[in-house]
Amino acid sequence: GQCASVCPTGALVVKSEREEVWEALQDESKTVIVQIAPAVRVAIGEEFGGKPGDIELGKLAAALRRLGFDKVFDTSFAADLTVMEETREFIARFKNNERLPIFTSCCPAWVKYAEQYHSDLLDNLSSCKSPQQMFGAVVKRFYAKELGIEPKDLIVVSLMPCSAKKFEARRKEFSHNGVRDVDYVLTTQEIARMIKEAGIIFDELEIESLDLPFGFATGAGVIFGATGGVAEAALRAAYEMLTDKTLEDVNFKAVRGMEGIKEATVNLNGTDVKIAVVHGLGNVKKLLKKIKSGEVEYHLVEVMACPGGCVGGAGQPFPNDTEARKERAAGIYRADRMLQIHKSQDSPVINEFYQKHLAKLSHDEIHHLLHTNYGNRRRIRGEEIHLTGSGLEEIS
Ligand code: SF4
Numbered sequence: 001g002q003c004a005s006v007c008p009t010g011a012l013v014v015k016s017e018r019e020e021v022w023e024a025l026q027d028e029s030k031t032v033i034v035q036i037a038p039a040v041r042v043a044i045g046e047e048f049g050g051k052p053g054d055i056e057l058g059k060l061a062a063a064l065r066r067l068g069f070d071k072v073f074d075t076s077f078a079a080d081l082t083v084m085e086e087t088r089e090f091i092a093r094f095k096n097n098e099r100l101p102i103f104t105s106c107c108p109a110w111v112k113y114a115e116q117y118h119s120d121l122l123d124n125l126s127s128c129k130s131p132q133q134m135f136g137a138v139v140k141r142f143y144a145k146e147l148g149i150e151p152k153d154l155i156v157v158s159l160m161p162c163s164a165k166k167f168e169a170r171r172k173e174f175s176h177n178g179v180r181d182v183d184y185v186l187t188t189q190e191i192a193r194m195i196k197e198a199g200i201i202f203d204e205l206e207i208e209s210l211d212l213p214f215g216f217a218t219g220a221g222v223i224f225g226a227t228g229g230v231a232e233a234a235l236r237a238a239y240e241m242l243t244d245k246t247l248e249d250v251n252f253k254a255v256r257g258m259e260g261i262k263e264a265t266v267n268l269n270g271t272d273v274k275i276a277v278v279h280g281l282g283n284v285k286k287l288l289k290k291i292k293s294g295e296v297e298y299h300l301v302e303v304m305a306c307p308g309g310c311v312g313g314a315g316q317p318f319p320n321d322t323e324a325r326k327e328r329a330a331g332i333y334r335a336d337r338m339l340q341i342h343k344s345q346d347s348p349v350i351n352e353f354y355q356k357h358l359a360k361l362s363h364d365e366i367h368h369l370l371h372t373n374y375g376n377r378r379r380i381r382g383e384e385i386h387l388t389g390s391g392l393e394e395i396s
Helices: 018-026 044-048 057-067 075-095 108-117 119-124 131-147 164-169 188-197 219-225 229-243 281-293 322-338 348-356 363-370
Strands: 031-036 071-074 154-160 184-187 261-268 271-279 300-304
Touching (some): 018 031, 018 184, 018 188, 031 057, 031 075, 031 131, 044 188, 057 188, 071 075, 075 131, 075 219, 075 229, 075 348, 108 119, 108 164, 108 281, 131 154, 131 164, 131 363, 154 164, 154 188, 164 184, 184 188, 219 229, 229 261, 229 271, 229 300, 261 281, 271 281, 281 300
Parallel strands (some): 031 071, 031 154, 154 184, 271 300
Antiparallel strands (some): 261 271
């Protein structure tokens, strides 16, 4: 339906790419891989009679293979990579007291909002690409090579909770020679529809595992799907990077839950790190006002445009209400608890990835691969068709 393709912020209406994905799946000259965002696994079951928060990664993997995807991977792998990069960036800036607070940058609706209305804050945004885009950049560069194919013949499909991710995948800076890092983005509702169209009986599928190496993730990479998750994942890394001690209790509960603006102060090696977590653009607006007036001060601010974070994205199944969001978030934290590894820095896949691929690159090359920059979109309005008639106008 039309609602499936409408962004929560009312900003973006993007056509479904289901047809393009069907075509790619049938095209023998293409290798088609899929990445599953954290929030999708705890919501997809709702489309097939399940409850919000049911973790259906196993059945989803089975369904995707039946649809013809060659490999089933996890955006949470790239979220682990984001944690590593973002935490290092945070620590460097924290130590130098430079461009604080750092704002997270993995929600493209927030990034676009900042570009349109708060260009004075753009230097404070983390330069990290989002997990979706890190995933695309990494597989097009390294995985295509490993398979011995051209990046254009490796089709990357993302399963995402929102349409803002479609807009993000189309940003110019995430294409090279006309080849996008992420070719197509499908929302949870859209992939459910494809599974139904293919006549697959989801409930009756036997669960399957994801593929290695990019199907391997830690709990830190999975909690990205709920509000507070990115901050918590970064804290799990920052604690160990700053203190050289092992973090025993990984649960930073102060940043969890559905309160619109959450605050926490965490003592890291004798210094207090002040964190704010905000979700829902109305709350974002309120918090930014307070930050700009100097009423509040933070070192790190996690921002998600959707209420509840990505579990509440507008491409998620209906009803997408507070109750469903809460249950999905609970599912996200259960998924974390079920995994053996809860810290991105402990992931063998991440560590091997740094050694095997990134160690050979220069600082600039790594920056180009995993980081990005932002532009004042007011100035470039004429070129950006996405901006006209945007619902974001109303809340500015
Ligand atoms: Fe998309 Fe919402 Fe998540 Fe932002 S918070 S990435 S708009 S689902």
